[in-house]
Amino acid sequence: MANAIPQSKTYRPSMPMTWWLERWNYTWFILRELSSAFVAYWVVITLLQIAAISAGPVAYTNFRVWMSAPYMVAINIITFIFVIFHTLSWFRLVPQAMLPRIGGKRTSTTMTSAPMYAVWVVVSVIVGLFIMGILP
Amino acid sequence: MADKITLEVARYSPEHDGERRFDRYEVPLHENWMVLDALNYIKDHIDGSVTFRWSCRMGICGSCGMLVNGYERLTCEALLADYLPGPIRVEPLKNFPVVRDLVVDISDFMGKLERVKPWIIRQPGAVEPQREFLQTPEQLETYKQYSFCINCMLCYSACPVYGLDPHFIGPAASALALRYSTDSRDQGSEERLDVMAQNEGVWDCTVIGECSVVCPKHVDPSLAIQEYKISATKAWFRNLLMPWGGK
Amino acid sequence: MEVTAHDILLIGGGGAGLRAAIAIAEANPRLDIAMVSKVYPMRSHTVSAEGGAAAVIAPNDSLDEHAYDTISGSDWLADQDAVEIFVNTVTQEMLRLEHWGCPWSRQPDGQIAVRPFGGMKKERTWFAADKTGFHMLHSLFQTSLKYGEIKRYDETFATKLLVDDGAVQGVVAIELSSGKIRAITAKAVILCTGGCGRVFPFTTNANICTGDGMALAYWAGAPLKDMEMMQYHPTGLPQTGILITEGSRGEGGWLVNKDGYRYLQDYDLGKPTPTPVLRSMELGPRDRLSQAFVQEMEKGRTLKGPYGDYVHLDLRHLGEKKIDEKLPMVRELCLNYSNIDPVHQMIPVRPVVHYMMGGVSTNVNGETPLKGLYAAGETACVSMNGANRLGSNSLGELLVFGARAGAHAAQYVTGAPEPSARLLAQAADEEKRINREYLNRTSGGERVAVIREEMQHAMESAAGIYRTRKTLEEGAVKLAELKQRFMAVALDDHSRTFNTQLTSVLELAGMLEIAETIVHSAIAREESRGAHQRIDFPKRDDQKFLAHSLAYGNAQGVPRIEFAPVTITRWPPGERVYGR
Numbered sequence: 001m002a003n004a005i006p007q008s009k010t011y012r013p014s015m016p017m018t019w020w021l022e023r024w025n026y027t028w029f030i031l032r033e034l035s036s037a038f039v040a041y042w043v044v045i046t047l048l049q050i051a052a053i054s055a056g057p058v059a060y061t062n063f064r065v066w067m068s069a070p071y072m073v074a075i076n077i078i079t080f081i082f083v084i085f086h087t088l089s090w091f092r093l094v095p096q097a098m099l100p101r102i103g104g105k106r107t108s109t110t111m112t113s114a115p116m117y118a119v120w121v122v123v124s125v126i127v128g129l130f131i132m133g134i135l136p
Numbered sequence: 137m138a139d140k141i142t143l144e145v146a147r148y149s150p151e152h153d154g155e156r157r158f159d160r161y162e163v164p165l166h167e168n169w170m171v172l173d174a175l176n177y178i179k180d181h182i183d184g185s186v187t188f189r190w191s192c193r194m195g196i197c198g199s200c201g202m203l204v205n206g207y208e209r210l211t212c213e214a215l216l217a218d219y220l221p222g223p224i225r226v227e228p229l230k231n232f233p234v235v236r237d238l239v240v241d242i243s244d245f246m247g248k249l250e251r252v253k254p255w256i257i258r259q260p261g262a263v264e265p266q267r268e269f270l271q272t273p274e275q276l277e278t279y280k281q282y283s284f285c286i287n288c289m290l291c292y293s294a295c296p297v298y299g300l301d302p303h304f305i306g307p308a309a310s311a312l313a314l315r316y317s318t319d320s321r322d323q324g325s326e327e328r329l330d331v332m333a334q335n336e337g338v339w340d341c342t343v344i345g346e347c348s349v350v351c352p353k354h355v356d357p358s359l360a361i362q363e364y365k366i367s368a369t370k371a372w373f374r375n376l377l378m379p380w381g382g383k
Numbered sequence: 384m385e386v387t388a389h390d391i392l393l394i395g396g397g398g399a400g401l402r403a404a405i406a407i408a409e410a411n412p413r414l415d416i417a418m419v420s421k422v423y424p425m426r427s428h429t430v431s432a433e434g435g436a437a438a439v440i441a442p443n444d445s446l447d448e449h450a451y452d453t454i455s456g457s458d459w460l461a462d463q464d465a466v467e468i469f470v471n472t473v474t475q476e477m478l479r480l481e482h483w484g485c486p487w488s489r490q491p492d493g494q495i496a497v498r499p500f501g502g503m504k505k506e507r508t509w510f511a512a513d514k515t516g517f518h519m520l521h522s523l524f525q526t527s528l529k530y531g532e533i534k535r536y537d538e539t540f541a542t543k544l545l546v547d548d549g550a551v552q553g554v555v556a557i558e559l560s561s562g563k564i565r566a567i568t569a570k571a572v573i574l575c576t577g578g579c580g581r582v583f584p585f586t587t588n589a590n591i592c593t594g595d596g597m598a599l600a601y602w603a604g605a606p607l608k609d610m611e612m613m614q615y616h617p618t619g620l621p622q623t624g625i626l627i628t629e630g631s632r633g634e635g636g637w638l639v640n641k642d643g644y645r646y647l648q649d650y651d652l653g654k655p656t657p658t659p660v661l662r663s664m665e666l667g668p669r670d671r672l673s674q675a676f677v678q679e680m681e682k683g684r685t686l687k688g689p690y691g692d693y694v695h696l697d698l699r700h701l702g703e704k705k706i707d708e709k710l711p712m713v714r715e716l717c718l719n720y721s722n723i724d725p726v727h728q729m730i731p732v733r734p735v736v737h738y739m740m741g742g743v744s745t746n747v748n749g750e751t752p753l754k755g756l757y758a759a760g761e762t763a764c765v766s767m768n769g770a771n772r773l774g775s776n777s778l779g780e781l782l783v784f785g786a787r788a789g790a791h792a793a794q795y796v797t798g799a800p801e802p803s804a805r806l807l808a809q810a811a812d813e814e815k816r817i818n819r820e821y822l823n824r825t826s827g828g829e830r831v832a833v834i835r836e837e838m839q840h841a842m843e844s845a846a847g848i849y850r851t852r853k854t855l856e857e858g859a860v861k862l863a864e865l866k867q868r869f870m871a872v873a874l875d876d877h878s879r880t881f882n883t884q885l886t887s888v889l890e891l892a893g894m895l896e897i898a899e900t901i902v903h904s905a906i907a908r909e910e911s912r913g914a915h916q917r918i919d920f921p922k923r924d925d926q927k928f929l930a931h932s933l934a935y936g937n938a939q940g941v942p943r944i945e946f947a948p949v950t951i952t953r954w955p956p957g958e959r960v961y962g963r
Contacts, residue, residue: 009150010233010241015299022206026296029344096345097362101278151878167689168622168720180832184875184884189422192589194625194716196517197426213719235560236881246423246537254525256484268481270493276486283486283518287425312525319484 032089038082045076091116141165141216142223143174145186148234156234159183160223165216171226172200172211175238188238195352198286201293202238203227208290208350229293231302242289248305249287252313252331257324275320282315282360284353291347291357303336307347307357310338314360317367325367333368341365384810385565389417389534390796391789392553392569394541394596396424398516398778399760399785400575401523402476403749406789408530414793416533417567419556421540421591421886425524428577428589429781432516433712434500434630435508436778438474441497444505446470453776454954456502456668457769458913459929460609463952465747465765469776469783476782477509485522486511488709498709499633500775502668502961504661508775513628513712519778536567540886541595543813544572544603544756545806551603551755552802555813559886562879564817566810568802571755571792574600575785578739578761581890582898584839586736587619587626596762598893600743601900605753606933606945608764609741610897611905611915614772615848617672619735620721621690627713627732629774632665634709637697638672639729640684646694650675653962663962670771670914671961673734677848688731695729702726734848738777740768740914741904744933749788755799759788766931769949770913821888827873831888834872838865838891842898846905851918858902859941866895866940900934900942907944908932925956 020030052063066072094116095109129135144158161182163174172190179186190200193212200211205225216224232240258264291307298304313332317325332338341361348358391407393400396418407416420427439449449470454461481487481495488496488510500508511518527533538559545553545568553568579594580586601607617638618627632638635658640646645655645664652671653663660666676694679685685692698706698713703726706714710725717723717730742764749757749765760781767780845858869892876884910924911917930946937943 009154010235011148011150011154011156012233013156013230015231015296019296019299023346025344025346025349029296029342033342093343093345096343096348096358098366099359106281149878150880168722179884180830184831185878187876187881187883189883191422191426191591192428192431193623194431195719196514196712197422197428197430197589199422199426236878239881241560242423249525250528253529255529256482256526264482268478268487268495271489272493273489273491275493276489280486283521284514285521286430286517287423316484319486321482321484 028089031085035082035086035089038079039086042079042083087120091120138221139165141174141220143171143178144223144225145175145178145237146227147186147237149236158225159186169216170212171202171204171209171214171216171224174216174224175211175226187236196286198288201229201288201290203229203293208293210288210290210352213352229289231293231295231299232289240289244302245287245289245292245306245308248309249312252305252309253324253328254312254316256316256319256322257327259323262323269321271320279315279318282311282318282355285311285315285355285357286353288352290350290352294346294350296344296346297340297342301336301340304340305332305337307361308355310364311355311357311360314363326371329364329368329371332364333371338364338368384807384814385563386807386810387417387565387567388802389567389569390414390571391416391792392567392572393418393575394554394572394599395427395575395577395760395762396420396422396524396535396537397427397575397577397760397781398429398520398523399762399781399788400424400427400573401520401527402782402785403573403575403759403789403792404533405523405527405530406786407793408532410790410793411797412532414532414796417536417569418533419536419539419541419554419567421538421559421595423537424527424535425521426591427520428592429516429520429778431587431589431626432519432778433513433626433628434633435498435510435515435775436477436519437500437503437508437773437775438477438779439470439505439507440474440495440509441506444507448504449507451954452503452662453767453773454769455957455959456771456773457767458670458771458923458959459925459954459956460612460769460912460931460949461767462765462950463954464950465767467952468747468787469767469780472783473779476786477779480519480522480782483522483526486518488512498630499659499661499666500773501629501632501666501672502662502773503666503775506661508630508633510630512708513630513710516778539565540889541599542817542889544599545802545809546603546753547803547805547809549754550799551753552806554599555810557817557885559881562882564814566807568806570796570799570802571757573749573757573759573788573792574743574762575758575760576762579894579897580736580739582839582894582901583613583736583842584836585619585624585843587616587624588736593890593894594739594762594897595890595893596758597743598896600751600753600756600758601896601934601936603753603756604936605751605756606744606935607741607897607900608744608931608933609766609770609904610739610900610934611846611908611932612740612768612770612913613736613846613901614669614738614740614914615673615734616669616737617676617734618696618732619737620716621688621693621731621733623720624735625716625720626735626737627696627716627730628710629669631696631698631710631713633659634705635659635701636665638665638732639695639697640679641686641694642684644684646679646684647672647675650678651962660962667961668771668959669737669774673848674916676734686731691733693731693733696732697729698725699727699729738772740764740766740770740772744931745788747787748791749784750791755795757788757792759785764931770915821874821885822877822879824873825877827871829868829872831872831874831884831891834865834869835887835891835894838862838895838898841865842901846901849916849918850905852906855902855906859899859906862895862899862902863940866899869895896936903942903944904932904934907946929956
């Protein structure tokens, strides 16, 4: 079906550069995109760490000295916060992207989110136990 | 409760200065009055040139979507008292060309709606029942939520992706495409998937999710788009694994 | 002026208009179809219908029972040939809509579910929860998009029918976005512009329900039939007039007065039972329920509120699950507009202007007495609703008679002559008139909104649920005065771009005419029948008034009223019995 195209002069406001500051949801989105950079940085650091370990004890000691420099500690703390944020934002996203159905009815957001948080907590606890040396 | 409240109404007319400005109007604050009632009070008693669309005043016709204090609302469902002490800023929806004052041009959406083929498609040779198609309440439930779209355009206004790229098919059209593709009576999901998975289709969506937040009828278009991405991915793999056409 | 030509032109894009358009496209795909609508079609007021649409489908039901319910419901003013066509065709139409994707509510086995409705002896009302009209309209509109031959003029307001040599051949219309005035010609025009509830102050009807098509036809010389028959729906929210569907009583809701007493038992509507009984109590017809409210009010047994007297609709005993499943919109509307949760509180309700049973006089093919002019839906009066429409018959009506008008017009235009070149002069005159009387006039002193409000209040006093010669004649005098003052109306807005004050004034011009036909038809009908209750003539008078009123436009300004007999086929007039 074709419809008549309005021909009068319309006004199209342009999106301001700061559109992502207008709403929490938009800001959250931009931070989520931004946090990907920190995730990438974290992967690079992990690769460097593995390389250092395989290059022998001296290299690994140098790596640890570098990591304990105050500026690196600061960067890594910020990275850690963003990586946590990244994880949470994806957890938050899952119920927005899929809600399995049971008998035609959609499951609730909590039913989709709760298992993810549960697995996250369990894995974190196990990792924590390793770090603290409680587990072998 | 205060007995008056001020509205700041966005004005634009292509014939006069062509500039956008805000006019302030003071209106009485009656119990249960909505922003739309205030706009009608202005039009009837103060300034008959204030221009906006409205019809059913009961949240079902989809005409009166605007920005109220920066957020997309059906003005017939936006209680004045919720914005006390005011002033309340009323603007046209974002991301659409403004025709005049609070009226936007939605012809882009009307074209997109047509593109996603929002009707029941039956394949040639399919057997049509003499009476109704049997459809269980569970089968109805699968698409029901998406059928509640009133085409009010709040989701398009809230979507920055549409704002940045007007070619994006957008939330409501996607939800309506899925409404038909998940209807047990329909046989056209592949045709629609071709539209949805192409450039400027669902892959443009970056899952900001604001479309579902502002939807006054709880359609959840964001979910519809993500479900489309899953279907498109499945179809792509199916074609990759069975290029000879395992449909 | 821009002139475009088509074969068939639809005015209005609601349920009837869309059904007619599809019927034409199916009847003859070569025809050039155009649809002029003052709103985008999916905004049309069909969208607000809630409860359902009646069609015989249950195994224990029969076409004759549906016909009898409709005819007795109409207080025998319905034309029985039209009713028979309706009941015989409506099931097929509803099934077609099912095939087009309408999401009807279902039984567990997947078959169509039906619910009880007022005045119906069997359960035969199909429903899509309580958003039936919304789903029907969107299914029709979206299906219509399939037909590329339907050219749409959205947000275009028709101001005048073009008539040449006794035949209607198009319209003059304003394209709202640009203010451009167009002449759109066609060999046939179908009016599907809906009702005129906005003639009254307190109505369920949307802002757009201003009876435009009735006024267009009336100005062109076609008669308006049974205009005194304005239906009051018994349950509207007091402040806004928003409709609370009859489906809520179909599901088992009770109407109670200020003492919590189910007062309908005092008005010959049966005895109260815990579960609904068909054609009884709360499932009586709308006219009787609205009249019972007024009598209850006169006895001082209603509640007093800031927006007038009211009674309570009690749904609490239905429980949250049933309300959410069957009446979700009722709950949403009560919460949004009255701050009431029907799960826990009773809903305040009062009778509210809802539906015009009268309209442009047509035969069963949708033809008006004016050649080339058709009408269908609430704009038209076939008549299958007579003096009182049964709830859930109007959605079926717009399908059946929309399709019939479309199919018949498709046949008619194959032999019809091309529109005359003389129409252009008429169109140019109309453009000049609009500029002179509205857009270019800067002084006059009368405001659109003031005249409209005075008209609405005059109509409520003159032609409410109960009428007398005195109230009606006072109303007629007031309307004559308003028509005089209307000549001095001046707009604040002289813009060409989306001038909604211009459309309001054009609507008001039509509404003043329609108001007059209502009042004068009501004066002429000296009896009480269905929705038309004269205190000075309290009895039905089949000797004189088993007849349709026909209001014709007149040079003196006051409509001329004639009467034409009702068509009786198999059901001679009898007593209307409910609840016993």
